Amino acid sequence: MKSKIIRVLLCNPGLDGHDRGAKVVARALRDSGMEVIYLPLRTAIEKVVDVAIQEDVDVVGISNLSATIVDTCSRTQALLLQAGVDDVLVVTGGTVVADDKKELSKLGIEGVFGPGTPTSDIVRFIRRHVRQ
Amino acid sequence: MFGNDHVEPGTGLRLQYRKEALRLAKLFSALENGALIEQSKIEQPGGSFTHVVGISGPPGVGKSVLTGQLIKYYSRLGLKVAALVIDPSSHATGGAILADRLRVPDEVNFDRVFIRSISSRGALGGIAEVVPSALNLLTNENFDIVLIETVGVGQSEIDIAGVADTTIVVQAPGAGDGIQGLKSGLLEIADILVLNKSDLSGADRALLVLREVAAASGGKSWYCPVITCIAINGVGIDELVEAIRSHYELLDKNNALAVKRLEQVERQLCMNILAALRKQRNLSDYAEAIVSGKLSLREAVNMCIANESISFDSKTEK
Numbered sequence: 467m468k469s470k471i472i473r474v475l476l477c478n479p480g481l482d483g484h485d486r487g488a489k490v491v492a493r494a495l496r497d498s499g500m501e502v503i504y505l506p507l508r509t510a511i512e513k514v515v516d517v518a519i520q521e522d523v524d525v526v527g528i529s530n531l532s533a534t535i536v537d538t539c540s541r542t543q544a545l546l547l548q549a550g551v552d553d554v555l556v557v558t559g560g561t562v563v564a565d566d567k568k569e570l571s572k573l574g575i576e577g578v579f580g581p582g583t584p585t586s587d588i589v590r591f592i593r594r595h596v597r598q
Numbered sequence: 599m600f601g602n603d604h605v606e607p608g609t610g611l612r613l614q615y616r617k618e619a620l621r622l623a624k625l626f627s628a629l630e631n632g633a634l635i636e637q638s639k640i641e642q643p644g645g646s647f648t649h650v651v652g653i654s655g656p657p658g659v660g661k662s663v664l665t666g667q668l669i670k671y672y673s674r675l676g677l678k679v680a681a682l683v684i685d686p687s688s689h690a691t692g693g694a695i696l697a698d699r700l701r702v703p704d705e706v707n708f709d710r711v712f713i714r715s716i717s718s719r720g721a722l723g724g725i726a727e728v729v730p731s732a733l734n735l736l737t738n739e740n741f742d743i744v745l746i747e748t749v750g751v752g753q754s755e756i757d758i759a760g761v762a763d764t765t766i767v768v769q770a771p772g773a774g775d776g777i778q779g780l781k782s783g784l785l786e787i788a789d790i791l792v793l794n795k796s797d798l799s800g801a802d803r804a805l806l807v808l809r810e811v812a813a814a815s816g817g818k819s820w821y822c823p824v825i826t827c828i829a830i831n832g833v834g835i836d837e838l839v840e841a842i843r844s845h846y847e848l849l850d851k852n853n854a855l856a857v858k859r860l861e862q863v864e865r866q867l868c869m870n871i872l873a874a875l876r877k878q879r880n881l882s883d884y885a886e887a888i889v890s891g892k893l894s895l896r897e898a899v900n901m902c903i904a905n906e907s908i909s910f911d912s913k914t915e916k
Contacts (some may be wrong), residue, residue, distance in 0.1 A: 470631055471692065471719070496693035501717050504697045512612075517699065519616055520712055522623040549616035 472596055474525040477505040477514045479542075480532050487559065487581070488529040494585030500592075511538065515545040523554060524596045530560040536569040543573060553597045559583065619712060622739060626714055629731045647855050648737040649846050652762030653747045659770035660794040662701035664829040664838075665747045670703050671835055673710045677742040680712045684726055684748050687717040694718075698747060712741070729761055730862065730869070759787040760865055763858055764845045766838075768792045769808060771800035785811050788822055790841045796826035796834070820848055875902065883908050 474495055478485045485507055492502045503521050505514065518526050526546075530538055539558055546554055557577030558570065567578055577591050651668075653661050665681060672679045683698035696715035716726045729746065736744050748758050759765045767788035785791070791808050793801065805826065812822040823841050827834030849855045875881075879902050887893040887908050893901070901908065 471717075492695055496688060496695050497691050499691045499693045501687075501693060501715075502695045503699060503715050504695055506700050516616065516619070517713075519619045520623050521715060522620075522627045548613060550620055 472500040472525065472592065473503065473521060473523045474500050474527055474592070475503045475505065475514070475518050475521060475523040476527045476529065477509050477517075478507045478529045479509055479511050479514055479538055480530055480534055484531055485529065487531075488527075491527065491529075491559065491579075491585060491588060494589060495592075498589045500589075511541050511545065514542060515549070518546065518554060519549060519551060525555045525557060525592055528556065528558045530558060530562075535560065535562055536566050536573070539570060539575055540573055543575075555592065555596050557588070557592065559588075622712060622735075623714070625735055626728075626732060629735065630716075630719075630728045647763075647850070648733075648741050649743045649842075650733060650761065650763045651743065651745050651842060652758035652765045653745060653768065654758045654765065655768035655792075659768045660829050661747050661768050662698045664768060664792065664794060664827065665698070665745055666702040666706070667829050667832055667835050668745055668839070669711055669713070670706045671839055672743055673706055676710070678710060678740065679743050679745070680714075680736045680741045681745040681747065682714055682716055682729065682732060684716045684718055684729075684746070687719050689720065692720065712736075727869075730865070733761060761862060763849060763855060764789050764842055766790045766792055766842075768794050769804065770795040771798045771804040789820065789845050790838070791822055791824045792827055792834075792838060793824060794827045794829050797828050801826070819852065820845065879905070880907075 476488050476492055476495075478488055488504075492504055495502050503517065503523065505517060509517075514526070514528075526542065528535070528539060528542065535558060539556060543556055546552075555577065556575050557579065558575060559579035560581075562570070562578050562580050570576075570578055577588075577595065579588050579591075653665050653668075655661055662683070665683065669679055669681055683696070685694055685696045685698060687694040694717035696717060699713060699715060702713065714732075716728060716732075718726045733744060746758060746762060765787050767785060767790075769791065770793070791812055793805055793808055795801070796805070805824065808824045812824050825834055825837050825841055827838060829835070849858070881902070884893065884898040884902055888895055888898050893908070
């Protein structure tokens with residue numbers, strides 16, 4: 467049996483048009499030995515869920531630079547659960563205010579990586595919390 | 599209009615498709631982690647084979663965009679389409695960025711389409727080891743057409759011909775001789791040649807070169823067509839689809855598909871025998887014996903096959 471490689475889906479749903487942060491994260495994850503499926507900007511949540519399922523990813527990373535981060539994460543989780551997917555780690559990053567962090571924590575999302583987070587932190591978090 | 603109904607988000611039908619996709623995706627992952635799937639569907643000539651179409655060519659010619667357009671076209675026809683998009687893994691870290699899904703047009707109805715990004719995972723030649731088993735899986739699942747888009751460097755183009763029924767090689771106008779990354783081995787395996795980005799300067803020259811090459815490879819029952827495309831605008835896709843269909847028809851008529859399947863199964867047999875031997879024999883013992891002069895290569899091979907272990911205090915004598 468080969469060792470299982472961690473597969474991560476990175477996306478930028480919502481209307482924001484910046485993805486430089488996501489690209490930096492993508493490279494860091496690849497350099498740590500993970501496979502990164504990278505979706506284009508402004509991908510609809512429904513598509514993100516479709517792709518997450520087809521690619522059987524272990525992690526969904528949602529990059530969000532607008533104010534809708536809690537709503538986006540909550541919808542994504544709900545749609546995944548509805549389809550029978552309960553083993554995906556959802557992490558998020560971008561500009562996240564303290565209130566949102568609290569709300570995300572209530573959803574069970576602890577991996578929240580704001581600007582300036584060292585990519586090594588993200589890698590470590592994923593390795594520790596991913597369900598294999 | 600196209601008969602492929604738009605499915606409302608969150609409704610029962612979309613959910614059903616997702617559950618189906620989940621089942622398939624999990625099987626796929628099992629394959630990537632070492633499980634094997636045999637082809638259970640016995641295909642008869644004249645019956646519906648799963649058409650495997652390989653798309654290869656050097657980097658930068660627009661393979662991903664072209665694949666995306668084909669996915670869109672076939673899914674609109676109501677066909678069950680799968681696409682395997684293979685990106686190279688980093689030799690140093692084993693990781694990969696799989697970004698070919700970026701090129702799939704938004705309008706593609708994901709409910710009829712299964713797209714999987716595959717990392718070559720260090721496989722020599724760029725065709726991930728999982729591909730033959732994956733094709734068996736997709737055939738068992740009654741997909742009408744499977745598109746495989748490959749890395750496009752090194753020997754992978756040649757390898758794709760070993761798994762595809764129809765091999766498309768994509769080129770684009772380049773500097774100098776008019777062709778980007780022209781390689782003779784690559785062109786020999788092409789069943790269809792595509793000149794993409796045909797609106798760029800140098801296209802006329804490139805077209806001439808490709809036509810010459812295609813003409814030189816004639817004399818068989820199939821004449822390799824050269825199709826000009828501007829994939830990003832959908833120009834030329836109709837002709838390409840027609841050429842693909844035409845090639846499939848020829849293979850079907852000559853019973854060539856059945857012959858190809860036999861060859862592919864033989865190749866799989868070979869691969870799996872090799873993998874089994876690697877697992878069951880201690881190859882490093884034989885290698886040491888060769889290096890230290892105790893065995894010749896031929897002796898080692900025969901001993902390995904016969905499963906004779908090496909005793910280190912004796913030296914075989916002839």
